[in-house]
Amino acid sequence: MDLRGRSAVITGAGHGIGRAIALALGKAGANVAVADIDEAAAEAVAKEVADLGVQSLAARVDVAREQDVVDLADRAFAAFGSVEVLVNNAGIIPDSRKLWQFGAEDFDWCFAVNVRGVMNGIRAFVPRFVASDSPAWVVNTGSEHSLGIPHLRAGIYTASKHAVLGLSDVLKRELPPHIGVSVLCPGIVDTTLWRATERRQDDHGGRAPADPAAASVMQHGLPAEVVGQKVREAIEQEHFFILTHPHVVKFARERWEAIEAAFSHQAPRYDGDEDFDVTNIARKVRDAKR
Numbered sequence: 001m002d003l004r005g006r007s008a009v010i011t012g013a014g015h016g017i018g019r020a021i022a023l024a025l026g027k028a029g030a031n032v033a034v035a036d037i038d039e040a041a042a043e044a045v046a047k048e049v050a051d052l053g054v055q056s057l058a059a060r061v062d063v064a065r066e067q068d069v070v071d072l073a074d075r076a077f078a079a080f081g082s083v084e085v086l087v088n089n090a091g092i093i094p095d096s097r098k099l100w101q102f103g104a105e106d107f108d109w110c111f112a113v114n115v116r117g118v119m120n121g122i123r124a125f126v127p128r129f130v131a132s133d134s135p136a137w138v139v140n141t142g143s144e145h146s147l148g149i150p151h152l153r154a155g156i157y158t159a160s161k162h163a164v165l166g167l168s169d170v171l172k173r174e175l176p177p178h179i180g181v182s183v184l185c186p187g188i189v190d191t192t193l194w195r196a197t198e199r200r201q202d203d204h205g206g207r208a209p210a211d212p213a214a215a216s217v218m219q220h221g222l223p224a225e226v227v228g229q230k231v232r233e234a235i236e237q238e239h240f241f242i243l244t245h246p247h248v249v250k251f252a253r254e255r256w257e258a259i260e261a262a263f264s265h266q267a268p269r270y271d272g273d274e275d276f277d278v279t280n281i282a283r284k285v286r287d288a289k290r
Ligand SMILES: NC(=O)c1ccc[n+]([C@@H]2O[C@H](COP(=O)([O-])OP(=O)(O)OC[C@H]3O[C@@H](n4cnc5c(N)ncnc54)[C@H](O)[C@@H]3O)[C@@H](O)[C@H]2O)c1
Pocket: 011, 012, 013, 014, 015, 016, 017, 018, 035, 036, 037, 038, 041, 061, 062, 063, 064, 089, 090, 091, 092, 113, 141, 142, 143, 144, 185, 186, 187, 188, 189, 190, 191, 192, 193, 194, 195, 196, 199, 221
């Protein structure tokens, strides 16, 4: 999809990967709505985008709140006339702990932002994309943890990023042909993700100091600009997976090999096994009712 003259809405664009995507899409000639829970950061990035010679707007949005995201869609469509690209990028990571040491509030916060936030974006924008004839694109930010890296002490985050892959995989098959989907699956990127608790909403426990030890790990990550550029290229070249860290293939392959070995041992294929393919069953039931 050619980005020139298009308009994009990017959540979590006040810092890190979202900011880098905003600048990359702005450089490609797209107008950009910079949405973030950190309003001052959104305004600063919107200014950087405007300096590229395209239109921009800044919006304070909590992606976990459906009405915030609906209002964002209304504002962006009104300001730009249309929107063709949605990047559901806002995300957080709870403190590092073993799975059984997390509280229910950590789970609720992580899924409210990382998963319901993506759903809120899909619900607010996709019906408008479907109603229009213009080509449109949705990018959802997952992670290497969507693909099979079992990140110790980040079990809830890992589960939330698997959910983002699941949503994206189904969405891709449900959409009409003029709308595409990508799922961004980066490894470690040098961003402010380690400061997530400093921006936590009051209804999820409020702000808390971040662990500076996490900063010293994250600063060894890939520069966010590299990821922003990859997202631009994936939209232009219409790719589903957006991959940034080559070594991750090793973990994805390990997972697949374990699944394949388990199948060949426990459930080897036989002629007619597709009688239990749920898609085939649903089609047969539908056809019988016609
Ligand atoms: N940095 C990494 O190593 C890495 C790796 C894989 C995936 N990711 C994912 O990339 C995305 C961007 O994270 P990042 O690394 O740039 O971190 P970041 O903290 O630098 O950026 C995240 C942005 O989201 C905003 N945000 C947080 N909660 C929000 C909410 N409820 N509503 C709206 N905005 C909110 C923050 O203010 C911040 O500007 C996240 O989904 C993250 O899970 C990051």
